Amino acid sequence: MAEESAESTVTTAATGESLLDKISDKLHGHDSSSDSDSEKPSLSSVKQKIFRLFGREKPLHSVLGGGKPADVLLWKNKKVSAGALGVATAVWLFFELLEYHLLTLVCHILILSITLLFLWSNAHTLLHKAPPRIPVFHLPEEPFLEIASALRIEINHGFAALRDIGTGKDVKKFLIAIVGLWILSIVGSWCIS
Structure with a gap:
């Protein structure tokens, strides 16, 4: 039983090597009938011959x-890629060609959403619909206290550095500033x- 599995391993290894040899011969334009066994390239040389852009290995x-x-x-x-390209083009058109600014865009979106919520909540009795459920935050x-405390500490360090620069004690800090x-x-x- 062990001899049969060893023979099948040797057979598959020889088949795999001959398959790789045939592929490398096709890639290099050689005919396998004219090559001897000693001149056939190994697996590592076949891997080295694969051309990858910018010398990548992956x-x-x-x-x-x-x-x-x-x-x-x-x-x-293709659908998702085309959608991403379309969104990027629309953003470019908004910000570059139409000279639209991000703050203006955010404000207009907020104005539109607040107006829609206001109209929906006031018109729900006429339309016999449920009013919008707006969550409470x-x-x-x-x-916020931790952020304010950390910010206060950093501002105090900055004031101390400015005081050192202003008193003329540290020329290096002055030049860096x-x-x-x-x-x-x-x-x-x-x-x-």
């Missing part, structure tokens, strides 16, 4: 993270048109 689908995002980027699901106080503010002013001039 397929592009796995480089992009696999799953649905990679499928969308590689257009494997209560934000806990503790996280000047360069940082200068770079920030340049970036700010790029953002505001």
Whole structure:
């Protein structure tokens, strides 16, 4: 029984090697009848011969993270990819060509939704429909107090650093502050048109 499984393993290994040899011969344009066994490439040389863009070792689908995002980027699901492209084009049209701003868009969406809720809640008696169920939100106080405390500590550290710079005790901090503010002013001039 052990001899039969050893023979089947040797047979499948020989078949797998001959299959890989045939594939590599087809890829390289060689005929397997003219090659001898000593000149046939091994499995590692076949793997090295596979051309991947930018020298990657993994397929592009796995480089992009696999799953649905990679499928969308590689257009494997054409409807979802076309929808994503359409939404991106509409966003580009809104913000670039029509010079629409994000804050304006958010405000208009909120105005529309509040108007619809107001009209629905006042018209429910005329339409004999149930009024809209708007949930009640209560934000806990503790996280905001912790954020305010952490922010207060950071602001105090900033004031202490400004005091050190202003008193002339640390030239290095002074130069870093000047360069940082200068770079920030340049970036700010790029953002505001």
